[in-house]
Structure formats: C-alpha cells, structure tokens
Amino acid sequence: MSEELANALVVLSPTAEDGEIEVNPSKKMDSSALTVSFDEETHGNKIVRKARENPMLPLGLAGCIIACAVGAYKFKRRGDMSMSVFLMQLRVAAQGTVVGFLTLGLGYSMINEYLIKPKSKD
Numbered sequence: 001m002s003e004e005l006a007n008a009l010v011v012l013s014p015t016a017e018d019g020e021i022e023v024n025p026s027k028k029m030d031s032s033a034l035t036v037s038f039d040e041e042t043h044g045n046k047i048v049r050k051a052r053e054n055p056m057l058p059l060g061l062a063g064c065i066i067a068c069a070v071g072a073y074k075f076k077r078r079g080d081m082s083m084s085v086f087l088m089q090l091r092v093a094a095q096g097t098v099v100g101f102l103t104l105g106l107g108y109s110m111i112n113e114y115l116i117k118p119k120s121k122d
Contacts, residue, residue: 056102
C-alpha cells in the first residue's frame with residue numbers, strides 16, 4: 001500500500017478543506033509528469049515584479065517620500081501659515097507626485113503595447 005501511495009497522483013480538489021490533500025491511488029504518475037512548485041511570493045519579490053510591470057511605481061513612491069521629507073523640513077519654517085493649510089498643501093503635493101508618475105507609467109505601458117510592439121492578428 002505504501003508503494004502505491006508513493007506513486008499516487010495527488011489532486012488538489014476545490015472542495016477540499018484547508019490543509020487537505022486528495023490522493024487517488026488508482027491513477028499512476030509517469031515520469032513525464034510536470035512538477036509544480038507552490039512557493040509563495042515574498043514581499044521583496046512582489047515589489048520587484050510590480051516594478052517590472054509598471055516602472056514608474058518606484059519613482060512615484062520615491063517622489064511621495066521626497067515630498068514628505070521636504071514638507072517635514074519646511075514645517076518648521078512655515079511662518080504664519082496655519083498647520084491645516086500647510087498639511088493640505090503637503091498632501092496635494094505628495095498625491096500629485098504619485099498620480100503624475102503613475103500616469104506617466106500608464107502612458108509608457110500603452111506606448112509599448114500599442115505603438116512599439118503591436119500584436120499580430122491571426
């Protein structure tokens with residue numbers, strides 16, 4: 001029985017509960033079966049993948065951080081301006097930076113997809 005289980009086909013069933021694996025000993029695996037890796041994506045790998053998909057994302061995040069750093073520096077030198085007005089202007093600057101870079105990234109992606117690399121129609 002243990003030899004049959006060693007060569008059994010493992011089926012991931014959508015009805016199985018969490019942590020359950022359905023084993024069907026009647027189906028044998030051949031040597032040409034595909035090996036599937038179920039490694040989870042780490043946070044670092046996800047950030048790298050997202051940066052490759054949209055190259056303006058890291059620039060947008062860097063722009064937001066820079067806008068916040070400049071805002072923190074200027075906070076002490078704001079003069080007679082009220083705190084709420086200063087923070088509102090800082091928020092608009094940070095959000096504008098991120099939205100601007102993401103818009104540039106969208107334009108970059110559209111140019112690559114539709115103008116530079118048009119898909120062939122079969």
